[in-house]
Amino acid sequence: MSPQFKSLLTRTISGIVFVALVVGSFFLPSYCQFLLFTVFAAIALSEYVRITESTGVKVQKIMCAMIVVLVIEGGYLIDTLEISWLIAVLFMMVVPVIELFKKDAVLPFTNIAHTFLPIFWIAVPFALAGVTFSVLDHPELVLALFLLIWASDTFAYCAGSLFGKHKLFERISPKKTWEGTVISAILTCGVAVGLSFAPYFNKGLVNPTSTLGNVLVWIGFALIVIVAGTFGDLIESMFKRSYGVKDSGNIMPGHGGMLDRFDSFFLAMPFCFIYWLLLTFTVY
Numbered sequence: 001m002s003p004q005f006k007s008l009l010t011r012t013i014s015g016i017v018f019v020a021l022v023v024g025s026f027f028l029p030s031y032c033q034f035l036l037f038t039v040f041a042a043i044a045l046s047e048y049v050r051i052t053e054s055t056g057v058k059v060q061k062i063m064c065a066m067i068v069v070l071v072i073e074g075g076y077l078i079d080t081l082e083i084s085w086l087i088a089v090l091f092m093m094v095v096p097v098i099e100l101f102k103k104d105a106v107l108p109f110t111n112i113a114h115t116f117l118p119i120f121w122i123a124v125p126f127a128l129a130g131v132t133f134s135v136l137d138h139p140e141l142v143l144a145l146f147l148l149i150w151a152s153d154t155f156a157y158c159a160g161s162l163f164g165k166h167k168l169f170e171r172i173s174p175k176k177t178w179e180g181t182v183i184s185a186i187l188t189c190g191v192a193v194g195l196s197f198a199p200y201f202n203k204g205l206v207n208p209t210s211t212l213g214n215v216l217v218w219i220g221f222a223l224i225v226i227v228a229g230t231f232g233d234l235i236e237s238m239f240k241r242s243y244g245v246k247d248s249g250n251i252m253p254g255h256g257g258m259l260d261r262f263d264s265f266f267l268a269m270p271f272c273f274i275y276w277l278l279l280t281f282t283v284y
Helices: 003-025 030-055 061-076 078-100 108-135 139-163 178-196 211-243 263-278
Strands: 167-169 173-177
Touching (some): 003 030, 003 139, 030 061, 030 108, 030 211, 061 108, 078 108, 108 139, 108 263, 139 173, 139 178, 139 211, 139 263, 211 263
Antiparallel strands (some): 167 173
16 A cells, blocks of 8 residues: 555545544434534644643643633533623633732733634634534534635645646744635635525525525525635644644545644634524514
8 A cells, every 4th residue: 555545545534533423423412413513622722731831831731721611511401501701701801910919920911812713713713613503503504614614725735736727824823725715715615506495504694585585595604604614724834834834634544634624614714693583583
């Protein structure tokens, strides 16, 4: 077996396992997805801490981890939402106080900022997925979000490899091209149109006035995923480049770490959630 084939096989298997875990969680009780996404968040947080602390930053790891879990828990467990998020806010207020008592803190506000960042970048998107799943009762929308992200990434990679000539953001991500992005956008919108006709997926993103209206709603959804997902990917690349690392981790052979796998999701989820609230759930 050649090294290239072995690498491809490993990448394929790890990708299939990851997709199976994520997709399968949507067809189980919400607490199962809460547990899965909490594990993913913990791994992503550990990657973040390892990378940032390599430059001397001191993240308040225990406080940060507790807040991340509380925020995600509030999104999935309806009965504890208010109290979980209230405790999380109180813990956030305590973070600067703890920094006061650190005698070796050279840059205390840098430490505070790096403690807060994963709360918003990692925990909030997972929590919003939980709110959509448990509170709004529309898990199919979050699943559609993942499917569109995966489709967009795959199309962009293939189209960029075949037709890419003009760099999209060479300073941050030299491999991304305008050709790959545009072709991916067109094809991903096509996937969204297909999803708009699937009974399982159009329960939440349905426009009862016309079929065309429903299709346009889904195309709008796809465009948000494409734009926000691309910027999420670029932000992750900027983060890694600023610390001189290629991948955030190696938990998934051939795919990098959890920060790498969820980079598009972390930015796309909040924008899609707002889109759903402003448009989708007001059409009934």
